[in-house]
Amino acid sequence: MSDSIYSRIIFVGREKELAWLTQMMQASLTDSNPQWILSIQASGGMGKTQLLKQFVEMAQKHRDSTNPQNVLITQYPIDLYLTSHQTEPGILRSIAEQLTSASKTNPFAHFFTALDRSFQAVEEEINLRSIFLDCYDTLDAEQVILLFDTTECTNQAIKRFFQEMLPQLGPRKQRKFRPLIVTAGRTPLTDYCHHPQIDCLELQGLSPIEIRQYFEQAPTVQSTYEISPEFVNRIATLSQGRPILVVLTIDWLNNGSKPEDLDADSPEAFEKMMIERISELRYSEDQVILAMAQLKRRFDAGFLAEILGEPVAKASDLIESVSKYSFVKSHYSTDGKRQSCLLHDEMQRLVYTHIWQHDDPNKVLRRAWSAKAVDYYDQLLAVEKDLISRQNLQQEQLYYTLYVDIDQGLDMWRSLLKQANTQAHSKEFKSALNEEVQSFKSELNQDEQGELELEWANLDYGRGRYGEALVSFERIFEKFPSRIIQSRVRPYLVYIYAHLDDFASSISTGQQSETWFRSELKLCHCSLEEYQQLLQNFSQTLNAMGWAYRKKGEFSQAIIYYQESLKVLQQVKKADLERASTKTNLAYVFHIMGKNREAIAHGKTALKIGQRSGDLKQLGRSHSVLGIIAANSLHEQEAIRHFEAALSSFSEIDFTPGLAMVNIAYGRLYRQIGWDKVKPLRTSSNDAQVDYDQAMTMFDHAFEHCQQRQELLAEIYNEKGTLLREQGRFDDAIDFYQKSQSIAEKLDNPIWRIDNLQDIGVAYYLQDKLDQAQAASSQAKNLAEKQLSPHLVSRAQRTLANILFQNGEYEKSLEIALESCINILKLDQYSLNNSPAMRDLLIEEWLAWLTEELLEKIEDVTLRKSQCHYLIAQWDKAIASNRVLAEHYPGFIITLEDLLSELNI
The missing domain is CATH 1.10.8 (Helicase, Ruva Protein; domain 3)
Incomplete structure (x- = not known):
């Protein structure tokens, strides 16, 4: 083999560009507010990659010989062409590996541990961005330089990385080092990243x-x-x-x-x-170049041996030979081992355009080689254990399967999407799979294009981007008349409108869809498979209607639709997961209505189905709901067990909405555990502080995962406010209540508004700001009465009774306090405190408040006696939610009679 067949790398000129890079390096160290991002842009084949390599050599020369770690640089630019760099975890891992290698220490040890854990069954959620940045902050250097190549290869994940993560890699007070980021691509970084400190450099052709x-x-x-x-x-x-x-x-x-x-x-x-x-294939290397132009995703001696039938030793020699050519890009591990050898993307275009298109117009040879590549990927997958590497291999194998046979490729895509539901980083993987199919969009028929658009819209929905998802689903609904696609869109529309609190549109869409489904199913002349799909989508629409009514607070209607969904599912084969989902929803609604026996029965059935199927999302939901039921039934250890299991399931598939909701419920449980330790003596304790700290950690995790979903933010802020209030930090508590209130007003959610108002009233009362407390509590009470929420009425009345008592209006105070005790025992469609155990706990707490903080503090014994008689008489005839309170809660009268007995001694 001759080394002179093709030229080795030659680099001349670019003095101006290198001077610009040198100037930016210096400015980033000395200027107070430097431009720290440089976007190099030029057409293909203009020498961008070689310029980056020259810059690496130049930057390494700036290292201090006595302190070679004063400049840390990614020696091998992060090439976004590579599959391994097309997801954020892959990009972060590559940066961490290279900076670790450059630093000669292990600054990213915690990140690597977290990354490994994020691909396993874990008991806590993993926020890779946060952990990466914590490690990044500790880098011990004067300057950190990150290089990115081929930035025109942008998918949604890469765009999100540059838009959301890139700004966080910039200068910070807590960082010892100054950063410099250099990107190179055919399009400027500013096309999709509008950071103010990006400088642009456009390469011109050689003179x-x-x-x-x-x-x-x-x-x-x-x-x-x-x-x-x-x-x-x-x-x-x-x-x-x-x-x-x-x-x-x-x-x-x-x-x-x-x-x-x-x-x-x-x-x-x-x-x-x-x-x-x-x-002309004069040399063996020419055939290698042709193969590299087709097998463009990764290439090594194994691929070459597979498609050409050459011995591996000869293939290795050929790869070694072509790797030296100027138009070949080798990719290395941090220890300098070559991992893949690819054509420069412009060389790949030249070979493809001027040779392959002419010599293989029907793609016969290219499909044959691609089919062999698909088989070789099976060999690679058989031995690969690392999940992120397996996903990269599967993504590339999907590309070549689509190339060989579009129908087989689509079947593989659908299978991998289902598989992704049980894996970590599922949204990133699904997005990457969709990108592969997107590249073959021109070969898809209309229904297949609609299916692809549905999967893109589903990703937006899964990320909580309901506005974007709504636009996509409505466009699909108008664009694709296919009965199956229409049937798949309908439940999403019902869900999204409800997420956006547009209940009128949600219910109207659901009712129209119910009529449509019944008509289609009655008149349908279709295959059994399509009929089953229609039934399944109909049940999902009914389920969505149940959820919309539940979110609206009309629980009886919710139960009707959930039960209708179960009836339809009886006709659907292999519908266990749908049954489990519906039963989980029923469990939650029955729990809200105080019917815990029905709730637990449905919840346990759903859990068994989830365990049989191994579906992590359903397992997480079942455990979450059972945890909430256990927490509100005062079964703390059982609740903790379910919440931990829910976090484990949701973490494996990176289901952030589930993680946020579980952390809120889990944090609420720890807050209650802490309050139960503080409440008897009304003093702080070290044991309680541990629980409070745990609760705050949970709420912080929920905040990280809520992805700015406004309804979740409102709940998190309210819970943080109550947690701080219980610790005596009243001003901080009010700040959080007001943040929650601002969202509640924006979303026009009356329950959150009332809840925040009554909580603010309590905080003002505990600060002895009685006028402000009375104003907030009176407003909360009036709104709660209009909204028919007796529990919120009760809580507002409790604060008002305290204010009246403090002002000396004892009789009026006790009259309102009695109403508060009655209201807290009524069933409340907006409350989770309807279980028998929780009602017992609440009346015990309210009764202790009534007697110990009000009655017993009346110094006039005659007045105290008369008020005891008054309260007993009223309780004897009181009714709450069709319950005679004297019969269901006789302890109220017994306690007051005992108090009278003590007064008569």
């Missing part, structure tokens, strides 16, 4: 003088031909100054052509002339 320097670095050409200025000028025009074509011209001359043989009259003709000799 004739610089092209002359290229020829001077090719001694064979210099000694064989006289390179005239006219020839150089002609090459400059035809190549448009692109270094890759200049080097290919040198290769063309080295292989027997003469300057006078150049007869191209356009850049396109020139490209073809410089590249077409590869198709």
Whole structure:
């Protein structure tokens, strides 16, 4: 094999660009507010990658010989062309590995542990961004330089990384180092990332003088031909100054052509002339280049041996030979081991356009080689254990399967999407799979295109981007008349409108859809498979209607629709997961209504189904609801067990809405545990503080996972406010209540508004700000009465009774206190405190308040006696939610009679 078949890497010129990079390096260290992001932009083959390599060498020279770690740099630019860099976890891992290698220490140890744990069954949620940044902050260097290449290869995940994560990598007071980030691509970074400190540098084509320097670095050409200025000028025009074509011209001359043989009259003709000799297959390396142009995702000796039938040893020698060529990009691990060898993307385009398209117009050979690649991926997957690497291999295998046979590829895509539901980082993986199918969109029929758009919309829905999802689903509904696609869209529309608190649209859409489904099912002349799909989507729509009514607070209607959904599911084969989901919903609604026996029965059935199926999302939901039921039934250890199991399931699939909701419920449980320790003596304790700290940690986790969902934020802020109030931090508590209130008003959610008002009233009362407490509590009481929420009425009345008592209006205070005790025992459709155990706990707490904090503090014994008699008489005839309170809660009268007995002694 000859090393002179094609030129090795040649780099000349770019003095201005390197000077710019040097200046930015210095400015990032010395300026108070430097431009710390440089976006290098140029068309393909203009030398961007080689410029980055030259910059790496230049930056490494700036290292202090006595302290070589003063500059940490990603020695190998993060090439976004690679599958491993098309998800955020993959990008973060590559940065961490390279900076670890450069630092000679292990600053990202915690991140690597968290990354490994994020792909396993864990008992806590993993926020990789936060952990990565914590490690990043500790880097011990003067300057940290991150390089990214091929940034035009942007999918949704990469765009999110640059838009959301990139700004967090910039200068910070707590960081010892100054950062510099350099990106290179065919399009500028500013096309989708609008950070104010991005500087842009556009590479221009080489000048004739610089092209002359290229020829001077090719001694064979210099000694064989006289390179005239006219020839150089002609090459400059035809190549448009692109270094890759200049080097290919040198290769063309080295292989027997003469300057006078150049007869191209356009850049396109020139490209073809410089590249077409590869198709002659004079050398074994030419066939390798053709293979690399087709197998463009990853390539090594194993792939070459598989498709050409060469021995692995010979394939390895060929890979070693071509890796030295100027148009080949090798990718290395941090220990310098070559992992993959690919054509420069512009060289890949040239070979594909001017050779493959002409010599293999029907893709016969390319499909044959791709089919062999699919088989070779099976071998790689059989031994690969790392989940992120397996996902990368599956993604690439999907691409080649689609290339070989679009129908087989789509079946594989659907299978991998289902598989993703049981894996970590599922949304990133699903997005990457969709990108592969998107690249074949022109080969999809209308129904298949609709299916792809549905999966994209589903991703927005799963990320809580309800506005974006609504636009997508409505567009799909209008664009694709297919009965199956229409049936799949309908339940999503019902859910999304309810998420956006547009209950009128949600219920109207659901009712229209119910009529549509019944008509379609009655008149449908279709295959059994399609009929089953319609039934399944109908049940999902009924389920969505149940959820909309539940969110609206109309629980009886919710139960009707959930039960209707179960009836439809009886006709659906293999519908266990749908049954489990519906039964989980029923469990929650029955619990809200205080019917815990029904709730637990439905919840346990759902859990068993989830355990049989192994579906982590359903397991998480079942455990979450059973945990809430246990917590509100005062079964703390059982609740903790279910919440831990829910977190484990949701963490494995990175289901952030579930993680947020479980952390809220879990934090609420720890807050209650802490309050139960403080409440008897009304003093703080170390034991309680541990529980309070745990609760705050849970609420912080919920905040990280809620992805700015407003309804979850409102709940988190309210819970944090109550947690701080219980610790005596009243001003901080009010701040959080007001944050929650602001969201509640924006969303026009009356229950949250009332809840925040009554909580604010309590905080003001505990600060002895009675006028403000009375104003907030009176407003809360009036609104709660209109909203028919007796529990919120009761809580507001309790604060008002305290204020009246403190003002000496004892009789009026006790009258309102009695009403508060009655109201807290009524069933409340907006409350989770309807279980028998919770009602017992609440009346015990209210009765202790009534007797110990009000009655017993009346110094006038005669008045105290008369009030005891009054309260007993009223309780004896009181009714709450069709319950005679004297019969259901006789302890109220017994306690007051005992108090009277003590007064008579």
